[in-house]
Amino acid sequence: MIEKKTWVDYTFDTINHIVLAAIAFVTLYPFWYVLCASFSDPNLFIRKDFVMLFKPLGFTLEAYKQCLTPRVLSGYGNTLFYVVAGTLISMFLTFLGAYALSRKGWMGKRFITLMIMFTMYFSGGIIAIYLWVEQLGLVDTVWAVLLPTALSTYNMIVMRTAFASVPESLIEAAKLDGASEFTCLFKIVIPLSQATIAVVVLFYAVWRWNDWMSATIFLRSSSLYPLQIFLREILLTSSADSIVSTGGSSVNTTALAEIIKYATIVVATVPVLCIYPFIQKYFVSGVMIGGVKE
Amino acid sequence: MPSKTSAQAADPLQLKHRLTWKDVRKNLYKYRGIYIMLIPVLIYYIMFCYAPLQGLQIAFRDFRPGRGIWGSRWIGWENFEMFFTGPYFLSRLRNTLLISLYTIVVCFPAPILFALLLNEVRNKYFKKIVQTVSYLPHFISLVVVCGLVKEFVSTTGLINQIIEMFGGEAANMLMDPGKFRGIYVISELWQTIGWNSIIYLAALAGVNTELYDAAAVDGAGRFRRIWSITIPSIMPTVIIMFIMRIGQFMSVGFDKIILLYNENIYETADIISSFVYRKGIIEANYSYSMAVSLVNSVVNFLLVVLVNKISAKVSETSLW
The missing domain is CATH 1.10.3720.10 (MetI-like)
Structure with a gap:
């Protein structure tokens, strides 16, 4: 279909692309934030002298060492x-x-x-x-x-x-x-x-x-508990002290606990995220079949 | 064709005369494989969908675990009276209705708009990327989503950092009764906007492109075409989805509520089903919570039937 684009079309297309890109950004950014936070140095992260996190503050694997209890x-x-x-x-x-x-x-x-x-x-x-x-x-x-x-x-x-x-x-x-x-x-x-x-x-x-x-x-x-129950404990119901294990006297417990939470989210979500790009098309077709009325 | 006649004769349901025991036996024998297959399936439905229903009667009893369901004392409507006259009924009903209403008002139209916007994108790759990204939250477990929400709205969380950037004051939003419904609805929107748009995108993909060409020849502009062709062509899908959504009005997912709420905000966050969970499973107050749960189930079921009746009359589209 060939047709002339008017200025209305150009404006609409531009705004439309911006809106959709913004939706994609808002969907994706929380995951990026969690990933960056999980690798961050707890003492730097807890100071929160940033507005939005786009890369890890410092770098440490401490949280990953402690989250795999x-x-x-x-x-x-x-x-x-x-x-x-x-x-x-x-x-x-x-x-x-x-x-x-x-x-x-x-x-x-x-x-x-x-x-x-x-x-x-x-x-x-x-x-x-x-x-x-x-x-x-x-x-x-x-x-x-x-x-x-x-x-x-x-x-x-x-x-x-x-x-x-x-x-x-x-x-x-x-x-x-x-x-x-x-x-x-x-x-x-x-x-x-x-x-x-x-x-x-x-x-x-x-x-x-x-x-x-x-x-x-x-x-x-x-x-007998599945992973999700422990996740709930770590993310939603527990206090900082119960998350952080002994040792680390140089790091602030609250700070480390927060980083461990983010690392736990990453550990629990990565398996799904890894297979997601390959399986999502099957899911989409499943919704279509289910939507067909008898 | 002789084979067809014999097939018909062997199939008693196709015959006009009354069923006899002989026909029944013949049918049972002919389809014995199917009946054997049905056994495990029926056992499942009887064991885990129908047998539990006998427990409904404890709503009318003073249930004591030692005496069992059938042995506990019959007390009639006492549990119901306690709920309807107690302090919880109105506030829990209001919370259920408001959270459901807000969710429908925000989260029902959003995927439709999103699908319409995506449908206007000509660049295949951009469209594909936005679509794939938008489905992602659907696959994240609810526990993780709620964990994220809790972190982000905490005093030092992402949302509060942004608020502070604009000169606002940081506070733990999950402690503020006035903010719970907003948090619930916005996180729900984040979770569902992409996934729920799939069905509309499918409907949009089925629109005959010749219509657009014809409209363009007639001088219809972009918005005119969206309004007069695109929207009418997905209306049947929209109506069906709306009916299904209204049918679930009373069944707000309480799993997300119990993951997010805390006792400081029960007055706005606690809904009927989370109330049932807390009274029944946590406090073991079985009879009372069963009465509350029964009220919810019955209202919900009547709502589905009613909505279906209305839609069958109005639009000739119904669920069954």
């Missing part, structure tokens, strides 16, 4: 376990449910769909779930974190949309050759839905990585 490391380990085990359980249930809902003809489909959809709009709330999980004797076990949130109805519907787009004729043909429903699911439908499976796996995995609510409600022993 045994607790944080065990949190990391537990989180990895919850992410892997949780995603596996979730995917297993999601595959089965999505496949059943994507097939036609079986009796009770309407009733079961209704029963599943109802849970999206009405739930008993956290007290009811807590009492029930306690009654089952699961409180303070890994199952309390893994099971109550094992299946996301939203993700299952996203998956069903993908499964339903596999041509019916392929499945019918396989069945004429004697294939069971399980064979159809694992040999035909799943291999043909890889893009959506990637999306759903990532939805579950990132959700698990970030989940702290289940652990706060159901866990008591700190040996």
